[in-house]
Amino acid sequence: MIEKAFTAQAWNEAIAIIQSEFALAVWETLYVTVLATLIAIVIGLPLGVLLVVGEKNGVLPLPKWLMAFLGAVINILRSVPFLILMILVIPLTRAIVGTSVGTVASIVPLVIAAFPFIARLVESSLREVNPNIIEMAQSTGATPFQIIVKVMIPESVPSLISNATIAITTILGYSAMSGIIGGGGLGKIAINYGYYRYKYLVMFIAVILLVLIVEIFQRIGTKLAVKSDKRLKH
Amino acid sequence: MIEIKNLSKTFAGRSDPNEDVEALKNVNLSIPDGSIYGIIGMSGAGKSTLVRCINMLERPTEGTVIIDGVDMAALSNKDLRAKRKEVTMIFQSFNLLMQRTCLKNICFPLELIGVKKADAERRAMELLEIVGLPDKANAYPAQLSGGQQQRIAIARALATNPKVLLCDEATSALDPKTTHQILELIKEINRNLGITCIVITHQMSVIEEICGRVAILEKGVVVEEGEVADVFAHPKSTAARHLVYPDGGNSEILALREGEQRIRVVFNGAVATERPLIAQLAKELGIEASILGANTKSIGERAYGNMILGIMGSRDDMLRAKEYLESVADVVVEEVTE
Numbered sequence: 385m386i387e388k389a390f391t392a393q394a395w396n397e398a399i400a401i402i403q404s405e406f407a408l409a410v411w412e413t414l415y416v417t418v419l420a421t422l423i424a425i426v427i428g429l430p431l432g433v434l435l436v437v438g439e440k441n442g443v444l445p446l447p448k449w450l451m452a453f454l455g456a457v458i459n460i461l462r463s464v465p466f467l468i469l470m471i472l473v474i475p476l477t478r479a480i481v482g483t484s485v486g487t488v489a490s491i492v493p494l495v496i497a498a499f500p501f502i503a504r505l506v507e508s509s510l511r512e513v514n515p516n517i518i519e520m521a522q523s524t525g526a527t528p529f530q531i532i533v534k535v536m537i538p539e540s541v542p543s544l545i546s547n548a549t550i551a552i553t554t555i556l557g558y559s560a561m562s563g564i565i566g567g568g569g570l571g572k573i574a575i576n577y578g579y580y581r582y583k584y585l586v587m588f589i590a591v592i593l594l595v596l597i598v599e600i601f602q603r604i605g606t607k608l609a610v611k612s613d614k615r616l617k618h
Numbered sequence: 619m620i621e622i623k624n625l626s627k628t629f630a631g632r633s634d635p636n637e638d639v640e641a642l643k644n645v646n647l648s649i650p651d652g653s654i655y656g657i658i659g660m661s662g663a664g665k666s667t668l669v670r671c672i673n674m675l676e677r678p679t680e681g682t683v684i685i686d687g688v689d690m691a692a693l694s695n696k697d698l699r700a701k702r703k704e705v706t707m708i709f710q711s712f713n714l715l716m717q718r719t720c721l722k723n724i725c726f727p728l729e730l731i732g733v734k735k736a737d738a739e740r741r742a743m744e745l746l747e748i749v750g751l752p753d754k755a756n757a758y759p760a761q762l763s764g765g766q767q768q769r770i771a772i773a774r775a776l777a778t779n780p781k782v783l784l785c786d787e788a789t790s791a792l793d794p795k796t797t798h799q800i801l802e803l804i805k806e807i808n809r810n811l812g813i814t815c816i817v818i819t820h821q822m823s824v825i826e827e828i829c830g831r832v833a834i835l836e837k838g839v840v841v842e843e844g845e846v847a848d849v850f851a852h853p854k855s856t857a858a859r860h861l862v863y864p865d866g867g868n869s870e871i872l873a874l875r876e877g878e879q880r881i882r883v884v885f886n887g888a889v890a891t892e893r894p895l896i897a898q899l900a901k902e903l904g905i906e907a908s909i910l911g912a913n914t915k916s917i918g919e920r921a922y923g924n925m926i927l928g929i930m931g932s933r934d935d936m937l938r939a940k941e942y943l944e945s946v947a948d949v950v951v952e953e954v955t956e
Contacts, residue, residue, distance in 0.1 A: 525703055
């Protein structure tokens with residue numbers, strides 16, 4: 385079966401498909417991934433901050449039940465496989481977007497899957513901040529809010545950028561899966577042509593493009609993280 | 619004036635009250651305005667807890683701290699934050715914000731109280747001059763040496779014109795030469811700006827070099843308190859003896875010989891280069907002294923520490939030697955009897 389994938393006929397077909405569909409698919413993949421990541425960061429970043437500052441010895445201790453609730457919600461959402469989550473949130477997607485199929489609709493499950501993940505990544509970044517520096521800020525008379533926005537977040541920027549890169553590449557992978565519920569992009573092409581219609585060459589090319597996009601995101605992310613880190617002597 | 623009254627701090631054990639740790643037990647101290655006050659103790663003596671109780675980073679279990687008539691323990695969180703502009707702190711690990719330039723680090727406390735950016739930066743530049751690093755404004759802390767980082771931390775601590783500067787092991791991570799320079803800077807700040815400095819350390823040399831008074835802390839209790847020179851010359855408590863004579867004082871040196879008199883010569887910053895004391899003792903008085911043990915060091919031109927001399931001769935010879943040695947400024951001599 386595989387050997388048929390590289391015949392001259394298969395190449396001609398693939399080139400035709402690439403010319404007609406790939407530009408849009410790449411655009412849809414990028415658009416869905418970036419938008420879903422941004423929305424997930426907007427929700428996940430504050431939650432990640434709360435996970436750290438709300439602890440018993442944190443700078444803004446929160447009620448124990450609230451912390452337990454927060455932790456439970458994040459863990460539950462993180463344990464549901466994305467494939468199942470996509471189906472479970474269909475009613476919510478319909479309520480927000482008006483439809484449960486299509487490229488825009490696929491953003492909703494992506495955000496729901498990504499924000500708890502991002503909250504945990506933010507949590508781990510903020511935990512790296514030297515507690516002595518937080519003590520310094522307290523001794524200088526900083527409010528908890530000032531400690532968060534002037535110390536904890538700025539001091540962990542390099543780590544936050546690294547983790548944002550992990551998040552965006554993971555979300556890219558999920559977005560490819562959303563081809564199943566009609567989300568557009570390279571994932572849809574890979575599934576529709578490769579899985580349903582046995583056009584393996586098209587599938588390979590779609591996968592290679594996904595790999596390339598991950599590679600580009602990772603390189604940009606690493607570069608930004610290193611550049612932002614003032615602890616390294618330049 | 620800083621008054622520490624009946625201060626106790628107990629850290630609760632995990633579940634069992636028997637595991638409670640009493641970090642401080644009924645500490646009473648008065649620290650006069652404008653002084654450099656030392657608090658010394660071995661690690662685990664409670665020094666860090668004590669200094670953190672002064673600005674209420676740690677809430678005392680009992681007792682209170684009164685700064686200029688204000689009871690720190692009674693302040694609301696908001697008032698306490700305002701008060702912390704007046705009682706600032708420097709640390710062993712400098713604790714600079716690593717992602718900010720030096721200038722921005724010094725601006726940090728000013729930013730917190732909403733000082734305009736231009737005004738804050740102007741003030742920060744002034745402070746960089748004071749600490750002697752005007753060319754490091756745009757450098758990041760990682761590009762600086764330890765001593766330079768501590769200077770930036772000092773500049774930051776001075777930004778809000780504090781009345782009190784708490785120095786928590788501020789020189790413990792520095793080499794002796796840099797330690798000396800930082801201590802000089804603290805002395806200068808104390809003299810020129812009239813800021814009361816509370817110096818927490820485990821190094822007697824730091825106390826010797828800059829403090830007027832000292833409190834010795836052992837297992838959460840103040841075991842000795844007084845003028846540095848007095849504590850040095852006549853350490854009463856075991857803890858003080860350990861700190862003043864880290865090598866065990868005279869207990870580990872040769873047994874007393876027949877007809878030998880012993881004296882302890884304490885140097886409290888005597889000018890060391892003026893004359894060779896022991897040689898002159900022999901030449902001028904004909905008294906031969908052997909050095910049985912010594913723990914002295916020079917800081918700048920001055921000598922600190924003590925040595926134990928054995929003198930073969932009568933008690934009278936010993937007294938003459940004592941008188942002779944004490945004629946040198948900042949040298950104290952005491953008989954060793956035990």
